[in-house]
Amino acid sequence: MPEQAGFYGAMVVIAAATMLTGLYGSKTSDFLVASRALGPRWNAAAISGEYLSAASFLGIAGLVLKGGVDALWYPVGFTAGYVALLLFVAAPLRRSGVYTLPDFAEARLGSVGLRRVCTVFVIVIGWLYLVPQMQGGGLTLHAVTGQPMWVGAAVVMVIVTLNIYTGWMRSITIVQAFQYWIKLTALAIPVFVLLIHNAGEDPGLRNSLGASAPPTFSHATDITLDHDVVLEVAAPMLVRAVGIEDGQRVNGIVPWGAGEHRVAKNTRLHFDAGSRAPVVRGAALDNDKWMRPLANGGHPLLATYSLIVALLLGTMGLPHVLGRYYTDPDGRAARRTTLLVLSLLGVFYLFPMVSGWLARLYVPELLVNGNTDAALLLLPRAALPGWPGLLLGGLIAAGAFAAFVSAATGLMVSIGGVLSTDVLPGRLRDFRAATAAAWSVPLAFVLAVSSLDLAQGVGLAFAVAASSICPMLVLGIWWRGLTDVGAVAGILAGGGLAFAAVLPAAAGVLSPGWQAMLAQPALFTVPLAFLTMVVVSNHTSDRVPADVSRILLRLHAPDRLGLSEDRDLDQLGARAGMAALPRMRGGRHRR
Amino acid sequence: MSTTERIGGVGAPRPVDPWAAAHTSTEFATLRQRFRGFVLPMTAFFLAWYFLYVLLAAFAPHYMATKVVGNVNIGLIFGLLQFVSTFAITTVYVRFASRNLDPLSSQIRERVEGGAW
Structure with a gap:
């Protein structure tokens, strides 16, 4: 079959190219946080490569097909989240010199208890984010080969594990950067071909999207x-x-x-x-409503605000995104990286949006059977008869698969890193063991749950991140009054409540009304987390660290390039008595 | 502490902790002031701009449905402009930080490292 040939062919090319870049990159072996010599361009492409996950690749096209203009909120929010990250945390966090979120929490507030709470949330957020990646893998393989869903999820798992076992962070940065360009190509070529094809179609078909009627x-x-x-x-x-x-x-x-x-x-x-075509409940029924924001009642005002809050503030709480900033040489480079990331993401998001629009014309049957996430995979063969459509479909499927693998790799490196430094004792070997252990939960979840849209699944991870990690970071960087007790209370209140709301929504056991209420809780849980942190900190103000001035100055006055920065860190670590810093310096991550 | 520092050529023993001194210095206050002077209005602006889109969509649907070119309506253009504004805000901030924040904070750091406090 040409489609399977196209898929396997493209997969082989992608895998071979990825391995070659990996080999090229692994000449220098530095684990977890590699030499900071790669520069903003590589880093920006790597962040984008990792960030563009199942939700971006397949999910947005599916949401546009279903909800029309309303789905624009996801890409807008995904990119706007980077602005919030840039304005409030990127440069200070980079200057803190610590490598993971739990490290930051411990260094800033000197509390092992807070560190543990952060660790748990980093792992939970990572797991929530892994589930849609694995679902996407299952969906893609199912669309091409007809294999059951769990096969694709398992394949993603195996490839990512191999990738981590054989790769080093430096090579992973290069590989992830390369993945961005693969994803863009795999999406851009088919979309351009389909647009040219569409331009030659009957105008009646092309203009039907403005009509006050369902798709036909x-x-x-x-x-x-x-x-x-x-x-x-x-x-x-x-x-x-x-x-x-x-x-x-x-x-x-x-x-x-x-x-x-x-x-x-x-x-x-x-x-x-x-x-x-009749459409599944929640999708836009008429084409002219589909073209208007908030017209089909699927996204009431509160849910939309809630989604904006989650996406805007959740990005800074994603462990794998923050991890990348530690490979920038200084705060200035961190800012340049963010700017580049925004342009790379902006270019990329044009294509899923356009394909969602094309899918409304060519694959209305997905609105009947509800599998809108498959829109991008099925669009080429529906629009283009014969082998060109099948070949382009294979290309998209291979690119999508690469998207799940690279996003899942970044997540696994973060989760595995946190598990091995904080939960399991020992050295590198345990990082690898941790990786294997970290798969069990999302895999179980994927096997148990099937009915959530990919982009919505990712939205749940953002909601939990926005209600737990984000307040701790923002207040930790900008407010000297924060205490460890306050931070723990805020994270548990906001993040815990968000997780409690999100879990039944993710499991798909709710009635539609409750689903709409609980699936996007950020509008309530984010203010709750901030408020709890401030109130509890004010009541425990005797616990404000004595060296808070030094730490805040350290976060807000940039370091020089190169060696002096390491000296500063040692100095700061020793003076401030930061338990984490000397240990991290001790060589575990810097051999 | 003082012995090594004298050998290191820094001069007289420091009466105060340089980090604390730097933190209370006017330079650091200016740095924070400049940062807040930029970031707070900018944040207010971009939140207002995002919420405006949602409010218009909810309360002025007919305005949003006005067709501009072909099937492209004002709502869609508004949505795409959100991307443009995100990018514009970031560009402005990166410039502002490089011009107005970095020189000042490098100055503070040099003074701390050079033992001026």
């Missing part, structure tokens, strides 16, 4: 549902159905009135060419 099937389509769906119908229509609808067995042509219809798993539906 351009050719006769058969759909077999792989899970239960609730479909919304705009106007009465006739459907040929074999299976169970609204609890009754149907076989043949049935009239569907306007409104909702429950259709059971394994039901087969047939739509003639030109017939209007």
